[in-house]
Amino acid sequence: MSSATLPANLSEETVREISERRDEPEWMLQRRLDALDALDDVDLPDVIQTPGRRWTNLEALDFEELVDPLNQSDETERVTDEGVHVLPFTEAFDEFDDVLEANFGKTVDPESNYLTALSAALFTTGTFIYVPEGVDAKDVKVRAKMNSKSLFSHTLVVTEDSSSATILERIDSGDDVEGDRYFSNLVEVTTGENSYVQYGSLQNLDEDTYHYTFKRGDADVYGTINWIEGNIGSRLTRSDVETELNGDSSETKIVGAFFGHNDQHLDINARVWHQAENTTADLVTRGVLDDDARSVYEGVQDVGRDAWNTSSYQRENTLMLSDESEADASPKLIIHNHDTEASHSATVGQVDEEDLFYMTSRSVPPLQARNMLVEGFFVPVLEEIAVDEFREDLEELIAERLR
Amino acid sequence: MSSDQDHLKETDTEARFEFKKEQKSSFQADKGLTEETIRVISEDKDEPEWMLQRRLRALKQFQEMPMPTDWPGQPDLSEVDVNEIVPYIRPDVETRGGVDDWTDLPDDIKDTFDKLGIPEAEKNALSGVGAQYESEVVYQNMQERWEEKGVVFMNMDQAVQEHEDIVKEYFMTKCVPPSDNKFAALHGAIWSGGSFVYVPEDTTVDMPVQAYFRMNSEGMGQFEHTLIVAEEGSEVHYIEGCSAPKYSAFNLHSGGVEVFVGEDAHVQYSTVQNWSKNTYNLNTKRAIVEKGGRMEWISGSMGSKATMLYPASILKGRGASDNHITIAFAGEGQNIDTGAKVYHNAPNTKSTIESKSISKDGGRTNYRGLVHISEGATNSSTAVECDALMFDNESTSDTMPYMEINESKVDVAHEATVGKIGDEDIFYLQSRGLDDDDAKQMIVSGFIEPITEELPIEYAVELNRLVELEMEGSLG
Numbered sequence: 001m002s003s004a005t006l007p008a009n010l011s012e013e014t015v016r017e018i019s020e021r022r023d024e025p026e027w028m029l030q031r032r033l034d035a036l037d038a039l040d041d042v043d044l045p046d047v048i049q050t051p052g053r054r055w056t057n058l059e060a061l062d063f064e065e066l067v068d069p070l071n072q073s074d075e076t077e078r079v080t081d082e083g084v085h086v087l088p089f090t091e092a093f094d095e096f097d098d099v100l101e102a103n104f105g106k107t108v109d110p111e112s113n114y115l116t117a118l119s120a121a122l123f124t125t126g127t128f129i130y131v132p133e134g135v136d137a138k139d140v141k142v143r144a145k146m147n148s149k150s151l152f153s154h155t156l157v158v159t160e161d162s163s164s165a166t167i168l169e170r171i172d173s174g175d176d177v178e179g180d181r182y183f184s185n186l187v188e189v190t191t192g193e194n195s196y197v198q199y200g201s202l203q204n205l206d207e208d209t210y211h212y213t214f215k216r217g218d219a220d221v222y223g224t225i226n227w228i229e230g231n232i233g234s235r236l237t238r239s240d241v242e243t244e245l246n247g248d249s250s251e252t253k254i255v256g257a258f259f260g261h262n263d264q265h266l267d268i269n270a271r272v273w274h275q276a277e278n279t280t281a282d283l284v285t286r287g288v289l290d291d292d293a294r295s296v297y298e299g300v301q302d303v304g305r306d307a308w309n310t311s312s313y314q315r316e317n318t319l320m321l322s323d324e325s326e327a328d329a330s331p332k333l334i335i336h337n338h339d340t341e342a343s344h345s346a347t348v349g350q351v352d353e354e355d356l357f358y359m360t361s362r363s364v365p366p367l368q369a370r371n372m373l374v375e376g377f378f379v380p381v382l383e384e385i386a387v388d389e390f391r392e393d394l395e396e397l398i399a400e401r402l403r
Numbered sequence: 404m405s406s407d408q409d410h411l412k413e414t415d416t417e418a419r420f421e422f423k424k425e426q427k428s429s430f431q432a433d434k435g436l437t438e439e440t441i442r443v444i445s446e447d448k449d450e451p452e453w454m455l456q457r458r459l460r461a462l463k464q465f466q467e468m469p470m471p472t473d474w475p476g477q478p479d480l481s482e483v484d485v486n487e488i489v490p491y492i493r494p495d496v497e498t499r500g501g502v503d504d505w506t507d508l509p510d511d512i513k514d515t516f517d518k519l520g521i522p523e524a525e526k527n528a529l530s531g532v533g534a535q536y537e538s539e540v541v542y543q544n545m546q547e548r549w550e551e552k553g554v555v556f557m558n559m560d561q562a563v564q565e566h567e568d569i570v571k572e573y574f575m576t577k578c579v580p581p582s583d584n585k586f587a588a589l590h591g592a593i594w595s596g597g598s599f600v601y602v603p604e605d606t607t608v609d610m611p612v613q614a615y616f617r618m619n620s621e622g623m624g625q626f627e628h629t630l631i632v633a634e635e636g637s638e639v640h641y642i643e644g645c646s647a648p649k650y651s652a653f654n655l656h657s658g659g660v661e662v663f664v665g666e667d668a669h670v671q672y673s674t675v676q677n678w679s680k681n682t683y684n685l686n687t688k689r690a691i692v693e694k695g696g697r698m699e700w701i702s703g704s705m706g707s708k709a710t711m712l713y714p715a716s717i718l719k720g721r722g723a724s725d726n727h728i729t730i731a732f733a734g735e736g737q738n739i740d741t742g743a744k745v746y747h748n749a750p751n752t753k754s755t756i757e758s759k760s761i762s763k764d765g766g767r768t769n770y771r772g773l774v775h776i777s778e779g780a781t782n783s784s785t786a787v788e789c790d791a792l793m794f795d796n797e798s799t800s801d802t803m804p805y806m807e808i809n810e811s812k813v814d815v816a817h818e819a820t821v822g823k824i825g826d827e828d829i830f831y832l833q834s835r836g837l838d839d840d841d842a843k844q845m846i847v848s849g850f851i852e853p854i855t856e857e858l859p860i861e862y863a864v865e866l867n868r869l870v871e872l873e874m875e876g877s878l879g
Binding site: 048050053305318320321322323325326327328329330331332333334335336337338339340341342343344345346347348349350 | 812
């Protein structure tokens with residue numbers, strides 16, 4: 001894997017200026033500079049390659065052209081709930097400096113790859129969500145609009161023991177910008193003991209935007225991290241959603257929905273590491289492809305040597321509405337402990353002929369029948385969503401795409 | 404090891420594979436791999452110029468290609484230094500190309516195959532037998548009735564001389580070119596022995612033909628080439644068995660198998676591999692299947708230190724089909740990395756892949772598979788099922804399937820499960836009076852039954868005995 005080169009418009013001065021404009025503490029600046037330094041040493045994220053086929057071509061991204069670090073702009077609305085702190089980083093440094101310093105970059109290592117390092121060095125937006133011990137936050141929402149050519153966002157969620165948070169993040173394009181755009185979104189979730197987080201993310205960027213997101217959670221004893229990842233927009237999406245089950249009896253669900261059309265390319269990845277005893281994981285992804293759209297899916301269930309009594313499940317289903325669409329899938333099981341019940345399955349196919357026949361025989365017009373079946377195909381994902389607004393928005397976007 | 408397992412040690416199964424023969428040969432190439440080695444081998448075989456040129460071209464490709472090192476979980480190949488390998492040993496047999504009567508063989512070689520039970524099997528269940536010792540086929544025979552129908556079953560070296568046109572057309576040209584991978588290139592440079600099978604139109608060879616490959620010498624490499632051409636409407640079942648005694652130095656087996664399945668033809672290729680646990684088993688096997696043809700790959704991988712093997716079917720003609728059944732058993736120190744590849748390149752093609760793996764005592768099994776459906780391969784379907792059984796916490800089991808779907812009118816399904824032996828199943832069997840070890844043994848036999856039932860009874864029995872031997876003393 002070749003690493004991308006450092007864009008010419010990116011230097012230590014750029015990073016210092018970003019940090020200064022945001023009035024950041026010294027440690028934050030230092031982290032940014034470390035990430036900038038790392039750019040020379042790290043590679044682009046791994047992409048599956050089989051003989052004669054590269055599943056996603058990230059090398060084609062021209063960061064020189066895409067990245068405009070000093071002109072980032074967004075419009076972000078944050079809805080908070082009682083007892084929980086939902087703040088932009090710039091407003092959190094005063095009160096939560098220690099928590100931030102201790103947790104920033106702990107779950108998503110900025111030096112994971114070129115794109116995480118670029119993001120950590122340049123981010124100008126994002127949210128810090130802090131849930132104190134015993135607090136239940138039911139209704140945290142972050143709605144962001146991207147107004148500039150490039151935008152880097154970093155979100156950090158920290159929950160203390162026996163707390164819970166249901167978070168919805170929605171990402172759209174705001175002002176029109178000439179040419180290609182780039183949006184980078186890193187999300188870190190660290191849970192305390194016996195705490196619960198559902199993090200839902202709905203992305204509907206315009207189709208000139210290249211989108212990279214890396215969401216990673218670290219679940220403590222009896223902790224639960226549930227991810228719901230909806231990808232509708234963007235020209236190209238590379239999405240990595242991962243959970244490390246580090247605490248005994250911790251759990252995770254990684255639920256994904258995508259709907260590609262035109263020439264969209266959606267590279268969706270769900271990965272879980274079982275590192276402790278009695279942990280459970282359930283990975284469910286459903287996607288639909290129309291026109292020339294292409295999807296890539298990798299799911300990994302990694303069961304460590306010490307992960308006794310593991311339960312781990314994975315399902316991926318892709319529905320193809322057009323002959324020109326393409327779908328690649330690779331569900332993987334990596335098992336180091338025999339005290340495991342693990343399974344995975346993946347399917348690719350079309351709308352079921354018999355279902356269609358049944359509907360049309362009940363005098364539903366063919367196109368409407370197909371659309372109803374597509375909407376029904378997403379139900380297992382929709383059912384997992386705890387936030388009504390998220391479910392309704394996703395349903396609406398799916399319905400819109402079918403019109 | 405419990406005492407009632409001791410009897411397993413006493414069965415002749417182990418002795419049948421483990422015995423060593425003193426190394427006797429009439430010609431042995433120097434260690435290592437140079438252009439000179441290739442020329443010497445080719446000259447010793449009295450090959451036509453084009454074959455020498457193909458070998459030399461393959462050698463060049465081998466030298467230019469990197470070792471595969473970055474596959475996740477792959478076997479460690481750092482020990483495999485081809486310069487340490489003796490690539491070619493011609494055993495001391497008078498008749499080049501193999502005798503057709505076992506009694507004409509030197510006693511020690513005959514004894515080897517007697518112990519392996521090959522002549523006995525020939526009498527009972529086979530249409531023809533080839534036996535390779537080191538680098539050359541020493542015995543080759545086929546029942547006369549097949550010869551009369553135009554069926555050819557001879558050793559590959561002889562085929563280069565006697566069926567030059569066919570071999571020249573098919574040998575590492577269309578199916579497995581040396582450029583395919585580093586070990587295919589190595590194979591192309593120093594191949595020796597193997598089988599050539601030709602089945603004319605509309606001919607059904609109703610009993611299997613078999614080839615047995617035996618490495619006897621320490622530090623040698625065996626590189627046999629198998630070419631099967633099944634013409635339109637024909638049918639044949641080819642079985643290969645492999646074994647070697649264990650030495651401290653590593654052995655390398657890098658075979659090449661090319662199968663051409665004609666229109667509406669049916670070829671079944673079965674392998675029971677029991678290489679010694681110092682052998683690196685790195686093969687390339689591939690079939691091209693024409694319209695309405697059917698290819699079946701049945702593989703049991705029990706032996707070797709490391710295996711990398713992914714039999715491939717290219718479904719080229721409309722309605723072609725493929726069936727893979729594989730079983731891998733990895734014990735202490737073994738990494739069995741195996742799987743299947745299927746390319747659906749025409750409409751109405753079908754494939755089914757069934758993989759079973761067992762890992763224990765720190766062994767590692769990997770399933771690595773690829774299903775590719777090309778644009779235009781409408782109404783194709785594929786079903787992949789992988790099941791892994793793990794015995795203990797030192798072992799590892801990976802399942803890594805890749806699916807590439809470029810066509811919407813398809814039916815693609817993949818399923819996999821991993822788990823330990825069910826406590827309830829064991830309890831049930833114990834409550835019926837079996838002890839713990841026998842219960843586990845029985846569950847494993849049931850687990851691999853889909854494979855054994857595809858094999859002639861002699862082989863099914865053999866496979867079961869091998870599994871028994873692998874399980875010996877390791878249970879509880």
